[in-house]
Amino acid sequence: AAAGTSTLAAPAIAQSRIEWKMVTTWPKNFPGQGTGAVRFANSVEAATEGRLKINVFAAGELVPPFESFDAVTRGAADLMHATPYYWPNKSKALMFYSTVPFGLTTGEQEAWMQYGGGQELWDKVLDPFGLKGFHAGSTGGQMGGWFNKEITGPGSVNGMKMRIPGLGGEALKKLGMTVVNLPGGEIFAALQSGAIDATEWVGPWNDLTFGFYKVAKYYYWPGMHEPGTQIEVTIDKKKLTSLPKDVRAILEACIYQENLKFTAEFNARNGASLQTLVQTHNVQLKRFPNDFLQAYGEKCGEVIQELRDGGDAVTKEVIESFLKARREQASWNRIAEQGFMNARLLDYKFPS
Template identity: 75%
Template sequence: MSMKRRSLIKGAAAGAAAGAAALARPALAQGRIEWRMVTTWPKNFPGQGTGAERFAKSVGEATDGRLTIKVFGAGELVPAFESFDAVTRGAADLFHGTPYYWINKSKAVNFFSTVPFGLVTGELAAWMNFGGGQELWDELYDQFGLKGVHGGSTGVQMGGWFNKEVRTVDDVKGMKMRIPGIGGEALRKMGMTTINLPAGEIFAALQSGAIDATEWVGPWNDLSLGFYKVAKYYYWPGMHEPGTQIEITFDKKKLLALPKDLQAIVFACCRAENEMLTSEFNARNGQALETLIRQHQVQLRRFPNEFLRAYGEACGQVIAEMRDTGDAITKKVVQSFLKSRSELMAWNRIAEQGFMNARQLEYKFG
């Protein structure tokens, strides 16, 4: 009897331990997976932040809850500019940002966000999908155990907010401006001091005078951040960012560990969000610009041609330096990008640009 009692006790203990272990098992073992997404945007920020939430919701609905994604705004789990590292070290499973935030990893990342005087949204998609761009991005991010996918474009951006007018090239010398990427590097060649700041820190920097100018995105985003309250002049065109791409970037091992059907759903949701966010920016920017001008008396200004020419030359110098002195992957990316740019410009000069020029004749319908 004593031996039976000991056996029963051992069996009960083993059963209890097994039950506890089952409760402690990760969601994957239960058939359900929960991922954490960190973002470089404030929580529910119009456009990028709400796009991240929409993507997460789409994945949850499409998988019937088998895969859910919890979204963390900038600063909730990690600071905005630590999102990349949070995924590489396993603190998060994916992030929502834009590649040129990670130039400390490789300057080649710029080309998967946007390049001054480079490609507009549709052209960039052509390079990514049919010109070898995605394969090069995969090669670059493989070094970090990541898989990047585009999840929307802001389209052509505005040139930025300035506290004084820009009439000549000399007017920008000595200015301090928030602007990332190749565009920022080129302006440094022209005598500006440039820094990068996440969305949530720009207003205070502009208000305090820590910076004299900033670019962010365009009217819809800029209206929500209230830049019109602290800057007088709103400049166009946004030659520095003609088609900035949002990225949805995954821990590649975790992505590939998903069942094949879930992987397919995740990629389908990325493609859907890419279209949704791009169209949302296009739809809302015009309305927001009208509000800025009519309700807030923002003074719209066009950069003078002298400035645009000088800026284009400086950008060309930066890109040439990357092509000539960069590492192997950077050189490959630059060469591939410039080849596609040349081909796409030749076509769109008579296609989209030709149509846009014709539309300016203001043919009246009806």
């Protein structure tokens, strides 16, 4: 009888095991994004006790990085680990789910997503594609980018060629810049060869790993183009809803946990990495001049207004919801977060 029970149990266990393919837009094991994707997949397998196993494919292993969206919609993969502004050809509204220049910080974005209707509108954008999106971490505030020419004013970027995706790139086009979008693994060679004159990626931790300090002179701040860039785990909706209820609940809990871990890791590592860039590699930090930031902000506003007036009802709904959140969050954080940060910079004695 015992032998018979064992024989019957094995197929039942095998049948309950689900394997998914997750494509990513990141180089294999790239610190932060690549390692975060693997950490997330491992956490799901551990938490479900092997009932859901997610096999991770780095950029180019299953599909090219910028084909990840299509890979999920056509069934070549079950989910992707990416960032939504890579898919403006699917919907312009998706760019608002990565980051918006002069828009929301990471904390403000989370407030909009969870309590301001942001998630429900994202669902609305993705539903025609048969997808369900979740935020799975933020890089936090970013740097403005790597340049081989000094930026002395708005005219400095005219004729320059820069790798910069999303709404930030669209706004720079209005200042005369030529904008290209390259996956992370191709940026260094493009900058080294002169195919591009400048690039942004993320911030000190990621940028140190890529070695941009070897091929660019100046490291500019602040990163107004990306105040809190979000990572996505976006899943084939049919596959998600077909999961056993407890497995789906565990999966979503793991995404939320990764959202916290990913964000915390970037916040933890950027400071020390910035010191390494400056003190070990003699990187020159430069602040964008105010007249450039002012002109950039104006052009970003124009881009957003054009999208709002572009005739797509869902995009307009997303933008209006986003701008409402921006107004409300800015009115509070001018007093709270910004007030605290300004006070912390005052000259007073404090243990180092």
